[in-house]
Amino acid sequence: MSEVDLKKRRLLQSAGAWGVLGIVGAAVPFLQSLNPSRVTRLKGMPVEVDVSNMSEGQQKTVMWRGKPVWIIKRSKEMLASLDVLQGNLRDPGSESSSQPSYAQNQYRSVDPNYLVLLGVCTHLGCAPTYRPEKGAIDSEWQGGFFCSCHGSKFDLAGRVFDGVPAPTNLEVPPYHFKDGALVIGEEGE
Amino acid sequence: MILLLLIGCFFSVAQPILDAPDFSYQKEAQIKAGAKAFAQSCFSCHSMNYMRTDALTLAAGIKSENAMAWPKDSWMGHPPPDLSLVTAYRGVDYVYSYLRGYYLDAEVEGGYENIVMPGTQMPNPFSLMQGDQVLLTQDIAHKRLFEVLDLKTKGTMTPQEFEDYVTSIVAYLVYASDPSEADRYAYAPWVLGFLAIFVLIMIRLDLVYWAEIHEQHDHEKN
Amino acid sequence: MSDWLRLRVPFMYDLLDHLKHYQAPKNLNFWYFFGALSLLVLGNQLLTGIWLLMYYTPTAADAMASIEFMMREVNFGWLFRYLHAAGASFFFVVVYLHMYRALLYGSYKAPREILWLSGCVMLLLLMAEAYTGYVLPWGQMSYWAARVITSLFKTIPVIGEPLVLLIQGDYEVSEVTLHRFFSFHVVLFPLIILGFVFFHTLCLHAVGSNNPDGIEIKDNLDAQGKPKDGVSFHPFYTVKDVMGVGIFLFIFLSVVFLAPRGWGLVLEPENFEIANPMVTPLHIKPSWYLAPYYAILRAVPDKSLGAIAMFASLLMFFLLPWLDRSPVRSMRYKGPLSRITLGLFTVSFLGLLIVGCLPATYWATFSARIFAILYFSFFFLMPIYSYYDWHKVPPSRLTI
Numbered sequence: 179m180s181e182v183d184l185k186k187r188r189l190l191q192s193a194g195a196w197g198v199l200g201i202v203g204a205a206v207p208f209l210q211s212l213n214p215s216r217v218t219r220l221k222g223m224p225v226e227v228d229v230s231n232m233s234e235g236q237q238k239t240v241m242w243r244g245k246p247v248w249i250i251k252r253s254k255e256m257l258a259s260l261d262v263l264q265g266n267l268r269d270p271g272s273e274s275s276s277q278p279s280y281a282q283n284q285y286r287s288v289d290p291n292y293l294v295l296l297g298v299c300t301h302l303g304c305a306p307t308y309r310p311e312k313g314a315i316d317s318e319w320q321g322g323f324f325c326s327c328h329g330s331k332f333d334l335a336g337r338v339f340d341g342v343p344a345p346t347n348l349e350v351p352p353y354h355f356k357d358g359a360l361v362i363g364e365e366g367e
Numbered sequence: 368m369i370l371l372l373l374i375g376c377f378f379s380v381a382q383p384i385l386d387a388p389d390f391s392y393q394k395e396a397q398i399k400a401g402a403k404a405f406a407q408s409c410f411s412c413h414s415m416n417y418m419r420t421d422a423l424t425l426a427a428g429i430k431s432e433n434a435m436a437w438p439k440d441s442w443m444g445h446p447p448p449d450l451s452l453v454t455a456y457r458g459v460d461y462v463y464s465y466l467r468g469y470y471l472d473a474e475v476e477g478g479y480e481n482i483v484m485p486g487t488q489m490p491n492p493f494s495l496m497q498g499d500q501v502l503l504t505q506d507i508a509h510k511r512l513f514e515v516l517d518l519k520t521k522g523t524m525t526p527q528e529f530e531d532y533v534t535s536i537v538a539y540l541v542y543a544s545d546p547s548e549a550d551r552y553a554y555a556p557w558v559l560g561f562l563a564i565f566v567l568i569m570i571r572l573d574l575v576y577w578a579e580i581h582e583q584h585d586h587e588k589n
Numbered sequence: 590m591s592d593w594l595r596l597r598v599p600f601m602y603d604l605l606d607h608l609k610h611y612q613a614p615k616n617l618n619f620w621y622f623f624g625a626l627s628l629l630v631l632g633n634q635l636l637t638g639i640w641l642l643m644y645y646t647p648t649a650a651d652a653m654a655s656i657e658f659m660m661r662e663v664n665f666g667w668l669f670r671y672l673h674a675a676g677a678s679f680f681f682v683v684v685y686l687h688m689y690r691a692l693l694y695g696s697y698k699a700p701r702e703i704l705w706l707s708g709c710v711m712l713l714l715l716m717a718e719a720y721t722g723y724v725l726p727w728g729q730m731s732y733w734a735a736r737v738i739t740s741l742f743k744t745i746p747v748i749g750e751p752l753v754l755l756i757q758g759d760y761e762v763s764e765v766t767l768h769r770f771f772s773f774h775v776v777l778f779p780l781i782i783l784g785f786v787f788f789h790t791l792c793l794h795a796v797g798s799n800n801p802d803g804i805e806i807k808d809n810l811d812a813q814g815k816p817k818d819g820v821s822f823h824p825f826y827t828v829k830d831v832m833g834v835g836i837f838l839f840i841f842l843s844v845v846f847l848a849p850r851g852w853g854l855v856l857e858p859e860n861f862e863i864a865n866p867m868v869t870p871l872h873i874k875p876s877w878y879l880a881p882y883y884a885i886l887r888a889v890p891d892k893s894l895g896a897i898a899m900f901a902s903l904l905m906f907f908l909l910p911w912l913d914r915s916p917v918r919s920m921r922y923k924g925p926l927s928r929i930t931l932g933l934f935t936v937s938f939l940g941l942l943i944v945g946c947l948p949a950t951y952w953a954t955f956s957a958r959i960f961a962i963l964y965f966s967f968f969f970l971m972p973i974y975s976y977y978d979w980h981k982v983p984p985s986r987l988t989i
Contacts, residue, residue, distance in 0.1 A: 182575065189572040193831075196565050203561070207665035211640060215662040216420050417657040451657065455850075455861035456729075544861070545849075547660065547667035555846035562839040569832035576828050580615055580820055584989050587817075 224363035226356075229292060237308045239297065242362050246297035246305060247351055249360060256310070256334050257290055259320040263333065266318075268340045269347055275300075275337075277350035278365065286335040286350055294353050294362065295336045299325040301344040306332065323348065383482060383507045383515065385460035386467065388534045395549075401539025402427035404532055408492050409450065411435060417451035418543050442488050454537065455544040463537045467530075469493065470500040470516055482507060482516065497529045498522030607794060612819030613826050614800035616987045620694070621798070622833035623687035629834055630680045631786065635779065637673040645725065647771040649764040652727035653863050671849035677719050678855045679841050681878035684715060688906070692931060695918025696799040702910040704792040709906045711785045714778055716879065721774035727767060728860035729870050735762045735770070737873060741886075744896040761866070803918025804983050818987040872948045880945025881938055885964070887949055888957035898961070905968040912971040917980050924979035930967050937963035 214222065222243045232238060234253040239246050269275050272282045280288050287293050299306050304327035313319050315331065323332040331339040336348030354366025391397045405415070406427045414434035418424040437446035454462050465483040469491040472480035479491040482502070500516045507515050524532065542548070595602045644659040644666065646652060659666035688708070691697050697705035720738060724731045739756055743749045758765040797807060806816040820826070850856040854877050859870050875883040885902045889895035915923055920931065940960040947953045 182578070186572070186575050189568060189575060193565075193568045193572050196561075196568055197831075200561060200565060207668050208636075208640065211663055211665045211669065213664055215664065215666075217658075217662045220420050417654070417661060420662060452861040456858050458858060545660075545667075547671075547849075550667070551846045551849070555843075558842055558846060559839060562835055562842065566832065566835040566839060569828070569835050573828050573832050576825055580825065581989065584615065 222363070224361050227360045227362065229360045230358055235310055240362065242351065247362050248293070248295045248297045248308065250293040250295075250308070250334075252285075252291055252293055252334060256321060257285065259312075260284065260333060260335055262320050263318065263339070266339050267333065268338050268345075270337060272337065272347055275347035275349070277347070278352050281350040284335070286337065286347070288353070289355065292360065293335065294350060294360070296349040296351050298349065299327065299330055299344055300338070300346045300348060301325065301328055301330050301342075304328070306330065306348070310334070382509075383464075384509060384511050385458075385464040385483070386512050387460045388463040388537045390534065390538055394538070397535050397538045398542045399423060399427070401535035401537070401542070402429060404536045405429065405450075405539050408536065412437075412447040414447075414449045415451055415543060416449045418546070421543075421546060424543070445488055447489070450540060450543070452544050454540045459537060459541055462540060463533065464512055466493070466533045466536065467497075468512060468516070469497075470502045471519070472502070482512065493529070493533070494522070496522045496524045496532065609821065609823045611794060611822040612806070612816050613798050613822050614802075614806050614816075614987055615818050615820050616800050616802065616989045617798065617826070617829075618801055619833070620686070620690035620801070622830065622837070623683045623690060625830040626683040626833060626837050627680065627687055628786070629837065630676055630683060631782070633672060633676045634680065637669045637676065638775070638779075640669040641673055642775065647725065647768055649727055649767060649864065652725060652767065656726055667849075668845070671845045675841065675845050675849060675851060675855045677722065678851060678876075678878065679844075680715065681719070683837075684712060685878075688712070689935075691799075692909075692934075693920045694799055694801050695803050695913065695915070695920070695923075697910045698803075698913060698918050699910065700796050701792075701799060704789065704796060705910055706907060707785055707789045707792055711782060711789065712906070713903065714782050714785065718774060718778040718782060719876065719878065721770040721778065723876060724767060724770045725774060726860060727864045729862045729864055729868075730857050730860040730873070732762065732864035732866065733870060733873050734875060735766060739766075741896050741899075744893040799918065800987060801919060802921060802983055802987050804985070804987070806987065809986060874946050874948075877942060877946055880943075881941035881964075882945075884941040884945030884957045885961045887945070888954060888961045902961075902964060905965070908968065909971075912968055913975050914972050915975040915978060915980060917983055919983065922981040922983045923975075924981075926974040926978040930970070930974055933963050934967035937961070937967070 225240050225242045225247075227238065227240055227249060229238070229249060229251070232249070232251040234251055235256065236251050238249040240249070241247070264270055272286060277286060281294075285293070286295075297305050304325050306323040306325035309315060309319070309324050310321040312321055314321075315324050320333065322334050323336065324330075325332075325344065328343045330342040330344035332344070332348055333339070336350070338344045338347050351362055352365045353360060353362045354364065355361070356366070402423055406429050410429050410433075412435055414431065415424060415429050416431060416434070418429065419431050435447075439446065457465075461483060465481060465487075468482040468484075469479045470482060471478060477490050479494065480502075481487045481489075497518075498521045499519050501519045503515050503517055504510075518526065522529065591602070641659070644655055644663060646655040656670060660670050661667075691705060691708075720734070724735045739753050739762060742753050742756065745752060754760070756766075757763070758769060797805075800806070806818040809817045811817050844851055844855070850858075857874070857876070859872075862870075874880070882899050882902050886895045886899040889898045915927065917923055920928060937960040941957060941964060944953050944957045944960065
């Protein structure tokens with residue numbers, strides 16, 4: 179190979195490399211702009227909810243990042259009912275479900291009295307309804323969540339029953355308690 | 368002759384020469400101070416609508432929910448305008464000179480006239496800080512502001528303090544009219560440097576390729 | 590691979606093959622960058638336009654707010670807006686230089702008349718595209734430019750009034766007009782322009798590129814039937830054009846990053862104020878790239894005649910292939926008369942451009958008239974001076 183050809187090849191390689199680098203660099207702003215804008219990010223900030231005056235069994239729904247988040251104050255009986263149908267659950271220990279580590283327990287919550295769940299069915303994203311009254315759906319029903327879209331059933335900790343389409347337990351968003359208020363969308367320290 | 372024609376076109380309007388603000392080198396600190404000054408002196412009447420989520424703006428207490436909502440017919444149908452883009456359409460020097468251009472005029476309602484915008488609706492917001500200026504001559508065409516305006520009574524600020532205060536407000540307004548400036552200046556050297564190197568590579572590549580053609584051509588000629 | 594493609598998409602294959610082996614004259618200089626560059630800017634406008642569309646709202650109340658929202662809240666939103674706005678101005682810079690090249694080297698002359706005409710149509714389309722795009726931010730200048738230009742059509746006898754009503758969709762320029770201009774700007778004109786770009790390139794490849802010597806390289810073929818003075822487009826001109834692209838991007842991005850308002854030429858100050866049908870800005874001025882024609886409009890003291898003069902100033906370009914009666918193409922071999930008149934035309938075009946941006950004072954109108962006369966004489970007198978002008982005999986082979 180002649181000297182000229184070698185020089186040509188070297189220059190072609192550097193031009194090619196530089197060109198590819200330029201195109202990748204130019205693509206960055208175009209892709210980055212598709213990410214949420216500053217306004218959207220601010221709107222997606224953690225939500226603070228006052229739960230001090232909730233009565234037992236009451237459900238509160240707040241919106242966080244476009245999704246409903248339920249807060250339910252569970253009574254003693256409700257907590258006790260969680261043990262009754264333990265055997266019919268698909269994932270009682272929440273091993274294959276999505277929740278922060280501090281909510282991976284029997285009550286699926288930090289404070290057993292307060293249940294915080296994303297109100298989105300893990301099957302196809304419908305919104306299940308809160309049915310706390312015993313026997314509302316079937317004779318065994320101990321209270322829980324029922325998705326009328328495809329008949330998925332969850333207990334009062336959002337754990338899914340066997341034999342329904344939903345594959346996993348209802349998701350728990352990151353949350354923590356700060357000065358008595360509930361902060362959704364942010365891990366505690 | 369053509370040049371003369373064009374020169375003739377430029378010099379036909381009679382106005383005072385506008386002052387240009389002297390922005391400090393610590394731009395960010397000045398803009399922050401300007402946001403505070405804006406919150407103190409301007410925000411009670413003027414909104415800053417396009418800066419809803421700007422951290423610097425919010426830190427100074429300029430929040431759109433606190434902005435004054437004027438009915439359309441207030442101030443004789445000219446409610447105080449939103450100032451997000453004011454330096455963009457009025458010009459930086461214009462706004463700066465306007466803010467420093469109030470002088471005493473007994474014939475005007477409110478007692479102050481403005482040298483840059485005669486008949487302005489805005490009452491002098493700085494009379495306490497700046498003190499009162501008077502107009503020295505009616506012949507203001509092509510004159511600098513300091514040649515025609517004189518400070519008659521002292522304000523709570525020294526002239527230098529007042530100038531810094533107004534300059535910081537203008538610095539903030541310039542920032543608000545295009546917050547991308549800092550980003551742009553930060554990216555520019557990288558982008559342009561990258562392209563400069565690319566051009567150098569391409570020029571060399573071009574010369575190598577075309578040497579072939581020129582050689583061939585010379586060969587054919589001989 | 591090539592056989593595989595040739596069998597399946599013969600048309601595409603032939604096209605790519607043709608582009609690759611297209612024989613271009615050896616002596617093309619920097620004036621020949623601007624064709625490729627206008628394609629580059631077109632790409633920039635399409636790409637950034639798609640991104641702008643994700644945030645823009647075409648209503649009177651929200652148009653400007655949506656743009657300012659994009660520039661402040663969206664990641665790199667300012668970049669797309671400035672690329673698009675500066676891109677519009679640079680589009681005209683490269684297109685005017687591209688056309689000027691044709692004037693210099695006689696690229697409009699036979700057999701390239703259709704090539705030239707399709708380019709002229711594209712210039713008009715580009716103006717329509719730029720004008721409808723200019724209205725979209727719905728600032729003071731957007732609104733008043735829309736009013737001034739649409740009212741121009743009123744001067745057309747009989748059909749003028751109903752035509753303006755048809756364009757505006759309202760009794761005065763309003764949100765209805767904004768909506769349809771938006772549609773034209775985003776869909777209609779870009780589609781037509783893309784069609785013409787394709788046609789223009791097709792025409793070019795049929796007749797071949799002209800060159801600074803203005804002679805046909807096809808007249809000197811070697812034994813294989815290849816032009817002796819031609820080189821294949823790839824790699825020789827692809828390398829050159831990429832170099833040109835690099836230089837252009839350096840200048841273009843310098844403006845985008847360091848002076849995105851282009852000293853009031855890219856984004857006019859007046860257009861940062863929201864449209865107000867009650868208050869006319871003190872000084873209505875068009876974008877710089879339309880200023881020469883606007884200056885001609887203002888120079889004529891009669892409304893209808895002014896509008897006719899303005900449209901005529903654009904139509905003149907279409908007649909060029911038949912006005913030039915010189916036996917040679919390139920300015921290199923044309924005589925002093927052609928050179929002087931082209932020089933005067935250059936001065937008058939730039940003069941009209943500057944005057945068109947200034948307030949209509951006595952001196953501005955006066956000089957606009959002189960420039961307008963120079964502008965039109967360049968075209969009207971061309972059959973005479975180009976015919977009687979001295980000229981040199983061009984060489985039979987290219988000078989490199």
